[in-house]
Amino acid sequence: MPKSSSKKAEKAVEELTYEEALAELEEIVTALEGEQNRLEEAIKLFERGQALAARCGVLLEAAELKVRQVAGDEIIPFEELSE
Amino acid sequence: MQPTLFSTQQWTVSRLTFYIRKLLEENEILQDVWVQGEISNLSRPASGHIYFTLKDASAALKCVMWKTSAARLGIALQDGMEVEVHGKIGIYEVSGQYQLYADQIRPVGEGALYQEFMRLKAMLEAEGLFAPERKRPIPMFPQTIGIVTSATGAALRDMLNTLRRRLPLVQVILAPSPVQGTEAPPALVKAIQSLNRQSPDVILLARGGGSIEDLWAFNDERVVRAVAASSAPVICGVGHETDFTLCDFAADVRAPTPTAAAELATQLTLLDLRAGLQNYKTRILSATLKLLAEQKTSLAALVSQLRYVSPDRRIQSERQRVDELARRAHAALLHRIQLQATHVNGMERRLAALNPLAVLGRGYAVVTRKDDGSVVARLAQAGNEMKVRVSDGEFEVKKSTSR
Numbered sequence: 001m002p003k004s005s006s007k008k009a010e011k012a013v014e015e016l017t018y019e020e021a022l023a024e025l026e027e028i029v030t031a032l033e034g035e036q037n038r039l040e041e042a043i044k045l046f047e048r049g050q051a052l053a054a055r056c057g058v059l060l061e062a063a064e065l066k067v068r069q070v071a072g073d074e075i076i077p078f079e080e081l082s083e
Numbered sequence: 084m085q086p087t088l089f090s091t092q093q094w095t096v097s098r099l100t101f102y103i104r105k106l107l108e109e110n111e112i113l114q115d116v117w118v119q120g121e122i123s124n125l126s127r128p129a130s131g132h133i134y135f136t137l138k139d140a141s142a143a144l145k146c147v148m149w150k151t152s153a154a155r156l157g158i159a160l161q162d163g164m165e166v167e168v169h170g171k172i173g174i175y176e177v178s179g180q181y182q183l184y185a186d187q188i189r190p191v192g193e194g195a196l197y198q199e200f201m202r203l204k205a206m207l208e209a210e211g212l213f214a215p216e217r218k219r220p221i222p223m224f225p226q227t228i229g230i231v232t233s234a235t236g237a238a239l240r241d242m243l244n245t246l247r248r249r250l251p252l253v254q255v256i257l258a259p260s261p262v263q264g265t266e267a268p269p270a271l272v273k274a275i276q277s278l279n280r281q282s283p284d285v286i287l288l289a290r291g292g293g294s295i296e297d298l299w300a301f302n303d304e305r306v307v308r309a310v311a312a313s314s315a316p317v318i319c320g321v322g323h324e325t326d327f328t329l330c331d332f333a334a335d336v337r338a339p340t341p342t343a344a345a346e347l348a349t350q351l352t353l354l355d356l357r358a359g360l361q362n363y364k365t366r367i368l369s370a371t372l373k374l375l376a377e378q379k380t381s382l383a384a385l386v387s388q389l390r391y392v393s394p395d396r397r398i399q400s401e402r403q404r405v406d407e408l409a410r411r412a413h414a415a416l417l418h419r420i421q422l423q424a425t426h427v428n429g430m431e432r433r434l435a436a437l438n439p440l441a442v443l444g445r446g447y448a449v450v451t452r453k454d455d456g457s458v459v460a461r462l463a464q465a466g467n468e469m470k471v472r473v474s475d476g477e478f479e480v481k482k483s484t485s486r
Contacts, residue, residue: 018252019226022360029363032370039378046371053364060356065247069234069257070277078257080243 013051018059025052097176104174107181113172118144118183119191122164127153133160137168137183145182146170152186155264157299165191189296196295200302204329207304212311213332219316221336222284224351227254229283229315231274234259238291238320238341245345249352256281262290267300272309279314285348286313288330289320289341301328310334320344443474453479 013021028049032042069078094102107113120137127133131150136143146168148156160166170185190196207213228246232238234257246253258274261267271288278286288310290298300306301321310317310333319334320341331337338344351359435441443449450459452466459465470477 019224022356025360025363025367029366029370032367032374037374039374042371042374046367049363049367053360053367056356056360060252060353060360063251063353065243065251065253065255067243067255067257069259070274070281073277073280075256075281078255080240 013048013055016052016055018056018063021052021055021059025049025056028052096179100174100176100179104176107172107174110172115169115171116183117167117169119165119167120144122160122166123162125160125162133185135160135162137166145175145180146185147182148185148188154266156188157263157265157296158188158190160188167191187296196299200329203302203304203307204332207307207311207329207333212307217311217335219335221316221318221348221350225253225284225348227256227281227283228348229278229281229286230255230257230289231260231271231278231286232257232289232341233262236262236291238289241291241340241342242287242289242345245342246349249346250349250356251353252356253349256283263293263297263300268303268306271300271303271306275306275309275313275317283315286315286317287320287341287344287348288317288334289338289344290322291341292323292326298322298326298328301330304329306330307333318344318347320347440472440474443472448473450480 011020016024028045031037032045032049037045067078067080068075070076118137120139123136123138123143125133125135131153133148133153133156135146137146138144148170166188167190168183168185169187170183172181173184174181190199204213211217230239230242232242239257243255246255256278258278260270260274262271275286275288288301290301298321301319307329310319310330316335317330317333318336318338319328319330320338320343321328321330322340324339327337336344336347338347440449449472450465451457451470451472452459452464453468453470454466456470457464459469465482467482469480469482471480
């Protein structure tokens with residue numbers, strides 16, 4: 001396994017943003033497909049991968065466009081005009 | 084005909100002027116007219132209103148443009164400029180002067196605008212602002228999208244709807260700005276700059292459709308330079324398909340409409356992400372199953388190898404060897420016993436042949452003394468009582484006489 005992902009693995013799946021989760025999932029898929037993993041490691045990777053995929057799915061389903069606006073150098077919420 | 088001295092109709096100047104004014108104001112053509120001419124006597128007092136005279140070779144027309152319209156003016160007026168002025172004819176009753184109340188002014192025809200456009204385009208192009216090598220790619224999966232447009236326009240609504248539909252994961256930062264009129268260019272520049280301080284992945288610079296004058300802010304040199312200087316890549320979607328502005332040339336990507344700009348900013352949609360995720364799920368599963376299958380196969384191979392080198396096999400063969408030896412030992416023993424038996428048999432037969440008693444059957448007898456059992460072979464050995472053994476038994480005898 002590359003060192004980067006074993007370091008990332010310390011972060012709980014529930015805390016990851018979509019981009020982080022997806023990037024790690026991608027890494028795991030590549031690792032599982034490419035490298036010769038020890039079985040125990042492979043199973044760990046698989047479980048982590050499944051959790052990451054589930055996390056991504058949840059985030060995708062829950063996604064809502066966040067709109068804010070700049071005011072000077074501040075970022076403030078943007079109230080859309082309802083029509 | 085002589086005018087009558089005592090006319091029935093008496094007109095005051097005011098009434099006549101009012102009458103003329105009504106005539107002018109009731110005329111549809113005069114209330115919605117475009118007039119072409121050259122500007123002269125241009126004056127712009129502190130009130131903010133603009134006064135000038137529009138003239139051609141043989142006539143002149145007084146014009147006034149009120150402050151509110153003047154603020155929306157997209158061009159800088161100067162004496163000698165050929166312009167087209169839109170407005171309505173009215174009367175300034177104080178001086179009895181008819182004049183054009185102007186609400187729009189544009190350089191003559193599209194020719195003048197086009198020339199200005201071409202001049203600026205050539206200049207900026209020469210500076211390299213539009214060079215293809217300056218174009219940056221739009222990130223495949225932006226997380227923050229900046230939008231510069233009017234906060235109230237349909238363009239914003241279209242873009243937000245498109246983003247919401249395609250990729251609701253993104254965060255939008257809006258930098259609202261007027262998009263037409265004289266205040267638009269500096270405001271657009273400021274919006275682009277303050278957005279850049281938020282480091283969005285891409286900026287959408289957009290405005291809905293309108294006339295060439297409406298879109299003119301996007302041909303303003305300051306705005307074009309701000310687009311070129313933006314650190315985030317810019318997608319420009321101004322007007323309609325057929326409208327080209329200098330911002331389009333300076334932007335990294337030109338979109339035909341605001342909606343198209345939002346689409347170009349989200350090359351990956353929610354659907355793509357879902358499909359990609361499914362693909363990963365499938366791959367991770369099949370990779371793991373494959374790995375497990377490989378492990379199983381190599382385990383099976385090892386097990387059969389192990390079986391091959393197992394002591395079990397040796398034990399079995401040892402056991403067989405022991406059996407074999409036991410069998411051979413047994414056979415050898417039997418053989419020996421048989422040999423012995425045969426030998427004993429022979430001996431027996433030889434013994435039988437040598438049996439001294441064998442002659443008894445032929446009528447001989449063995450005589451032994453009764454007292455000590457010794458054989459009486461000679462007369463001198465005879466006792467008083469003796470036993471006589473014949474072939475099938477014995478009997479006792481007493482010596483009677485000696486001869």
